[in-house]
Amino acid sequence: MYMMFEIRRILKPDGVLVLTTPNISSLRSIAAVLEGGHPGLYTCYKRPGLNAEYEPRHAREYTPGEVCQLITEAGCQMSSVETFAYGQDDPESLRWVEKLRSEITLPNALQGACISATARKSSNSQIRFPAWLYDG
Numbered sequence: 001m002y003m004m005f006e007i008r009r010i011l012k013p014d015g016v017l018v019l020t021t022p023n024i025s026s027l028r029s030i031a032a033v034l035e036g037g038h039p040g041l042y043t044c045y046k047r048p049g050l051n052a053e054y055e056p057r058h059a060r061e062y063t064p065g066e067v068c069q070l071i072t073e074a075g076c077q078m079s080s081v082e083t084f085a086y087g088q089d090d091p092e093s094l095r096w097v098e099k100l101r102s103e104i105t106l107p108n109a110l111q112g113a114c115i116s117a118t119a120r121k122s123s124n125s126q127i128r129f130p131a132w133l134y135d136g
Contacts, residue, residue, distance in 0.1 A: 001070070001073070001074065001127075001128060001129065001130070001133065001134075004070055004071065004073075004074035005074055005075075005126070005128070007074070008074050008075050008076060008121055008126070011076075011121040012121070013121060014120055014121060015120065015121045016079075016118060016119070016120055016121075017071065017076055017117075017118065017119045017120070017121070018116070018117075018118050019067065019071070019115075019116070019117045019118075019119075020114055020115065020116045020117075021061070021062055021067065021114065021115050022040065022041040022042065022061045022062075022086075022113065022114055022115070023061070023062070023063065023064060023083050023110070023111075023112060023113055023114055023115045024039055024040065024061035024062060024063055025063040025064070025110075025111075026083065026111055026112055026113045026114075027094040027097045027098060027101075027111045027112075027113075028041075028086070028094060028113050029041075029113075030097050030101070031093075031094055031096075031097045034097070034100075039061075040061050041061065041086065041113065042061075062115065064081050064083060064110040064115050064117075066132075066133075067081060067115050067117050068081055068117065069130065069132065070130075070133075071117060071119045072119075072124065073126065073127040073130050074126060075121070075122060075123070075124045075125065075126040076119040076120060076121055076122055076124065077119055077120050077121075077122040077124060078117070078118075078119050079118040079119050079120060080116075080117065080118050081110070081115065081116070081117045081118075082110070082112075082115075082116050082117075083110045083111060083112030083113070083114060083115050083116070084112045084113070084114050084116060085112050085113055085114075086112075086113035086114055098111075
């Protein structure tokens with residue numbers, strides 16, 4: 001939320017936010033769990049460089065619905081949310097997951113590996129520590 005508040009703070013009035021992030025509820029993630037793997041796209045920590053420099057990684061991956069909540073609770077008005085394939089995705093290898101989802105009637109929207117959301121800065125109220133995201 002700190003990042004979201006900073007983005008909102010520096011946006012011009014009616015400015016546009018474009019956010020992309022991995023989708024933890026993608027077909028690829030579901031397949032990974034069902035095959036005994038980790039659902040995240042980026043699961044390894046980066047080793048610090050010689051000068052103790054490191055690249056931060058994703059500490060948490062989100063669902064499309066959570067991204068919409070983040071944006072809205074940061075005081076922006078959602079314009080759109082969609083998902084898309086990541087470079088190495090192989091749609092044919094995930095057909096079995098699509099079939100399984102349809103057989104047990106789970107929703108099949110927003111299944112791509114990455115989320116893309118757009119929103120506009122608004123005067124909506126802001127929630128600094130949403131209960132669904134923060135403990136305590």
